[in-house]
Structure formats: C-alpha cells, structure tokens
Amino acid sequence: xxxxNFRNMRLGAFIIIGTALLVTALYLIGNKQNLFGSTVRxxxxxxxxxxxxxxxxxxxxxxxxxxxxxxxxxxxxxxNVVMVIEKNIQQFIxxxxxxxxxxxxxxxxxxxxINSSVEDSPTVEEGDVLKSLKPIEMDEMVRTLNxxxxxxxxxxxxxxxxxxxxxxxxxxxxxxxxxxxxxxVKSSLxxxxxxxxxxxxxxxxxxxxxxxxxxxxxxxxxxxTDTTLTSRINQxxxxxxxxxxxxxxxSGDISxxxxxxxxxxxxxxxxxxDTTLVHNLNTSIKSxxxxxxxxxxxxxxLKYSWPFKKYYNKQKKTNSKK
Amino acid sequence: xxxxxxxxxxxxxxxxxxxxxxFFVEAFKPRYEFSELLRQCFYIGYKSLPxxxxxxxxxxxxxxxxxxxxLVEFGAEGWLPKMVSVSxxxxxxxxxxxxxxxxxxxSGIGAELGSMKVTEQIDAMEVSGTNPFKYLIATRVMAxxxxxxxxxILADAVSLYGGYLGTNIHGVVSWNLYWNQVFDTLxxxxxxxxxxxxxxxxxxxxxxxCYKGYNSNKGTEGVGRSANSAVVISSLLVFILDLLAVxxxxxxxxx
Numbered sequence: 194x195x196x197x198n199f200r201n202m203r204l205g206a207f208i209i210i211g212t213a214l215l216v217t218a219l220y221l222i223g224n225k226q227n228l229f230g231s232t233v234r235x236x237x238x239x240x241x242x243x244x245x246x247x248x249x250x251x252x253x254x255x256x257x258x259x260x261x262x263x264x265x266x267x268x269x270x271x272x273n274v275v276m277v278i279e280k281n282i283q284q285f286i287x288x289x290x291x292x293x294x295x296x297x298x299x300x301x302x303x304x305x306x307i308n309s310s311v312e313d314s315p316t317v318e319e320g321d322v323l324k325s326l327k328p329i330e331m332d333e334m335v336r337t338l339n340x341x342x343x344x345x346x347x348x349x350x351x352x353x354x355x356x357x358x359x360x361x362x363x364x365x366x367x368x369x370x371x372x373x374x375x376x377x378v379k380s381s382l383x384x385x386x387x388x389x390x391x392x393x394x395x396x397x398x399x400x401x402x403x404x405x406x407x408x409x410x411x412x413x414x415x416x417x418t419d420t421t422l423t424s425r426i427n428q429x430x431x432x433x434x435x436x437x438x439x440x441x442x443x444s445g446d447i448s449x450x451x452x453x454x455x456x457x458x459x460x461x462x463x464x465x466x467d468t469t470l471v472h473n474l475n476t477s478i479k480s481x482x483x484x485x486x487x488x489x490x491x492x493x494x495l496k497y498s499w500p501f502k503k504y505y506n507k508q509k510k511t512n513s514k515k
Numbered sequence: 516x517x518x519x520x521x522x523x524x525x526x527x528x529x530x531x532x533x534x535x536x537x538f539f540v541e542a543f544k545p546r547y548e549f550s551e552l553l554r555q556c557f558y559i560g561y562k563s564l565p566x567x568x569x570x571x572x573x574x575x576x577x578x579x580x581x582x583x584x585x586l587v588e589f590g591a592e593g594w595l596p597k598m599v600s601v602s603x604x605x606x607x608x609x610x611x612x613x614x615x616x617x618x619x620x621x622s623g624i625g626a627e628l629g630s631m632k633v634t635e636q637i638d639a640m641e642v643s644g645t646n647p648f649k650y651l652i653a654t655r656v657m658a659x660x661x662x663x664x665x666x667x668i669l670a671d672a673v674s675l676y677g678g679y680l681g682t683n684i685h686g687v688v689s690w691n692l693y694w695n696q697v698f699d700t701l702x703x704x705x706x707x708x709x710x711x712x713x714x715x716x717x718x719x720x721x722x723x724x725c726y727k728g729y730n731s732n733k734g735t736e737g738v739g740r741s742a743n744s745a746v747v748i749s750s751l752l753v754f755i756l757d758l759l760a761v762x763x764x765x766x767x768x769x770x
Binding site for chain 2: 200203204207208221248
C-alpha cells in the first residue's frame with residue numbers, strides 16, 4: 194500500500210508541475226496582452242490605418258503600454274481605433290497627445306505610437322479621443338522615392354561632367370595641385386594674419402583716441418568739443434582774411450618799391466645801384482674805425498685822470514659787492 | 516482483392532467507431548475504477564516523462580541550431596527565440612510527445628491487452644463479475660487522454676529550455692530576454708489550440724491501443740501484430756488529427 198501511495202504522490206507532483214507550467218504560461222501571455230489588470234480605453238480616429246489589426250501593440254514613448262482592441266470604420270473617411278492602455282500609464286498620457294500608425298521595424302507589425310505634445314494638458318481619461326497623425330503610406334513613399342531617384346540620376350550626370358572638367362588639364366585642378374601656389378597662399382595667409390593682428394591693435398588705439406576725443410581729452414578733443422573756440426576761430430579767420438588783404442596790398446606796394454629800387458629810382462635806389470658810393474662808404478667806415486680807436490684811448494686815459502677816478506673806483510666796489 | 520482491402524478497412528473503421536461509442540457509454544457510468552485510473556496515469560504519464568523530456572529537449576536544441584543559418588541570412592538573428600518558440604509550442608512539442616507516446620504507450624497497451632486477451636484473462640475477468648471494458652479499457656483511455664496534454668506542456672517547457680541553450684551556442688541571449696521574447700511572441704492562439712489537440716492525440720493513442728489489444732487473436736503471434744498495428748495506426752492518426760486541428764484553428768483565425 195505504501196508503494197501505491199508513493200506512486201500516487203509522484204503522479205500528483207507530475208500533474209501539478211504540468212498544470213502549474215500551463216497556468217504560468219497562460220498568465221504570462223495574458224499579461225502581455227493586457228487581459229488581466231486594470232486598463233483604460235482611449236480611441237483615435239485615422240484616415241487610413243495601413244492594415245492595423247486587433248491585438249497590435251500601442252506604444253507610448255517607445256514602450257509597449259497596451260494593445261489595439263478594435264478597428265472599425267465609422268465613416269467613409271475615418272476609422273476608429275480603440276486602444277486598451279495600462280492603468281498605471283494613464284497618468285503620463287495627456288489629452289493633447291497625438292496618435293499615429295507606425296511599423297515595428299521596416300517590415301514588422303503595425304502599431305500605434307502615442308507621442309506627447311509640448312504644451313501642458315490634463316491627463317487622458319476613459320473614452321477620450323486622441324488627435325491623430327496621417328500615417329506614412331508605403332505607396333506614397335515609394336512614389337516620392339521614384340521622383341527623388343530621377344532627380345539623383347540627373348544630378349549624378351551633372352556631377353560626372355563637372356568632375357570630368359575638373360580632372361582635365363588647364364583647369365582649376367592644376368592650380369589646386371601646384372605646390373608653389375599653395376606655399377604662396379600659406380605665406381600670404383600668415384601675412385594676412387599679422388596684418389589683421391596689427392589692424393586689431395590699431396583699431397584698439399583708435400577706439401581709445403576717439404573715446405578720449407569724445408570726452409574732450411587732448412587738444413583735438415578740446416578743439417572738437419569746445420564750442421566757444423569755433424566762434425573764436427571764425428573771428429580769427431575773419432581777421433586773417435583782413436590781414437591777408439592788407440598783406441596783399443603791402444606786397445603790391447613792396448613789389449612796386451622793389452621795381453623802383455631796381456631801376457635806381459629815389460635816393461635808396463641811387464644808393465643801392467651806385468658802385469662808387471660803396472667804395473666811398475668803405476673808406477669812410479675805415480676812418481670811422483680808426484677814429485673810434487683813438488676815442489677809446491682817450492677814454493681810458495680819462496678814467497685815470499683825477500676828476501673821474503673817484504667815480505670808477507666807486508663803481509668797481511658795487512660790482513664786487515654784488 | 517482491392518475491394519476486399521477496402522471492405523476490411525471500412526469494417527475496421529466501423530469497429531473502432533463502435534468501440535469508441537462503447538467507451539463513452541461505459542466510462543461515464545457510475546462505479547468508477549479510480550485507483551486503477553491513477554495506476555494507469557502513473558505508468559502512462561509519469562513513466563513516460565524522461566523519454567518525452569529528452570526527446571523534447573533535443574528537438575528544441577536542434578530546431579534552434581537548424582533555424583539559425585536561415586535567420587542569419589536575413590540578419591534576423593534576434594528573432595530566433597520568437598521563431599523557435601512559435602514552432603516548438605504550436606507544432607513540434609505536441610506532435611513529438613504524441614509520437615513518442617504512441618510508440619511507448621500504444622505498443623504497451625496493445626501488447627498488454629493482447630496477451631490478456633490471448634491468455635483469456637479478459638474472459639475470466641468477465642466471468643468473475645468485473646467489467647473488463649470498464650476496468651481495463653476505460654481507465655487506460657482516460658489515462659492517456661489526461662496524461663498526454665500534461666506531457667505536452669512539460670515537453671513545451673523542456674524544448675523551450677533546449678531552445679534557450681541553442682540560442683546561446685553562437686549568440687548571447689540572457690535568460691530573462693529569452694523568456695521575455697518567448698512570451699512576447701506567444702499568444703493564446705498559439706498555446707490553447709496546441710494544448711487542446713494533445714487531448715485528442717492522447718485519446719486516439721489510448722483508443723487505438725486498446726482496440727487493437729482487445730481485439731487481438733491468433734495466439735501469441737496476434738499479440739505482436741496488435742502491438743505493431745496499434746503503434747502504426749495511432750501514429751498515423753496523430754498526424755491526421757494534427758492536420759485537422761491546424762485547419763480548424765486556421766479557419767477560426769486563432770493563429
């Protein structure tokens with residue numbers, strides 16, 4: 194009897210393990226399909242759902258948060274898609290979120306993507322209808338791609354001719370390939386850099402100067418900023434004009450005078466032009482010199498003579514005192 | 516000659532039908548042979564587990580290794596757990612379990628009942644007042660019907676574990692990721708029909724084995740023949756039932 198019991202126990206364990214595995218598997222699958230746990234139903238209306246089916250995933254922020262419960266046509270231009278969303282995700286989905294039909298990978302299953310908008314909005318509630326985005330249609334994409342391909346064909350043809358032209362000799366390419374040119378360009382670039390450095394320092398100086406000028410520093414600044422000065426300058430200019438006028442008259446007179454002088458007119462003219470007079474003047478100056486020498490001697494002698502001796506001594510004393 | 520073969524085939528089909536009807540009539544009448552049912556469950560279910568587990572493990576491993584090159588060609592190596600889990604759960608594990616059991620249990624029942632029949636034990640049982648159909652056949656058929664599904668579930672689990680090891684031979688798929696992907700892929704439409712059809716497989720194996728054993732004749736030679744034909748017919752029936760089950764699930768769009 195004990196063996197029978199032991200046998201039955203083993204059988205029991207076998208059956209329990211088998212059914213437990215089945216129940217676990219079914220629970221796990223059901224969990225994935227949101228059959229258990231609390232959910233929220235929201236819907237969105239599309240113009241075209243591209244073959245979206247019941248059971249397809251709903252993604253929010255790239256995470257599977259629910260499944261499509263039903264897809265039904267409600268009018269000739271719109272299809273209503275009811276989605277079952279996990280209750281604990283509800284708080285994150287706002288009323289202004291946008292639903293769009295997408296594809297998992299390039300060839301994968303269809304799915305609904307829910308994307309948040311930037312603006313703030315209250316959270317979504319049971320039965321809300323989300324705004325939808327027109328899905329990308331494969332046909333349309335292929336059609337656009339076709340046009341793009343045609344364009345690329347034309348462009349690549351053009352590019353080919355261009356590259357052919359560049360590759361040929363006597364073209365820009367030869368200039369580009371010349372190393373001397375490159376060296377020159379390099380050195381000129383260095384110079385340009387130096388120049389620009391200088392230009393920078395110069396402009397800095399200029400800036401300082403103009404700043405000073407604006408604030409009335411320095412003579413130019415004073416000149417520029419002082420308003421009374423301008424009136425004075427005006428007066429000066431007027432006076433200068435008058436002066437130059439008189440100067441012109443004077444110079445006219447002088448030129449007349451000089452002309453007269455050259456022609457020997459007047460006493461001065463006679464004096465300047467007469468050569469004999471010069472000779473006479475020389476001799477008379479010589480005689481004056483000798484006369485002056487004599488007068489000097491006389492004066493020396495006079496110093497030591499009695500009436501004047503006292504005066505000279507007195508003068509000497511005052512000079513030494515100083 | 517040809518018409519005679521057809522006659523034999525048709526009469527045998529009719530016999531099996533009547534035998535099945537008789538099973539339903541006897542099995543649900545009171546006075547249940549409960550302890551005998553448990554004993555049969557133990558021998559049919561528990562004792563078959565090692566064989567089924569080893570086969571399922573090897574199938575899981577092999578299918579994974581064999582599927583890899585094709586998927587690698589498409590650059591879809593990451594889909595290996597998904598593909599393997601679907602093919603194992605939907606088809607391979609239930610059918611492999613049923614075939615192994617058809618071989619082990621079908622032949623066992625056929626030989627056991629056949630030798631009982633030949634040695635006139637069944638007749639003696641009838642004389643002694645025990646209903647041999649109830650005691651021998653109903654218990655065995657019920658045991659196979661109940662045990663093959665459980666063996667199938669265990670085979671699913673073991674073969675998926677084999678698949679896990681198989682995916683990790685060349686690539687690296689973590690334990691969590693593997694099971695996550697498996698249960699992400701599997702739906703009720705995959706699991707429920709595959710479990711339901713194993714009940715029918717079990718029933719077919721039991722009923723054919725019993726029929727062949729119960730109707731064996733011509734002495735000891737007949738025992739071998741009934742054991743042999745029990746295996747052949749029940750294996751064939753497993754495939755036919757599988758075809759029907761797949762077509763029905765496909766029609767019901769449970770895929």
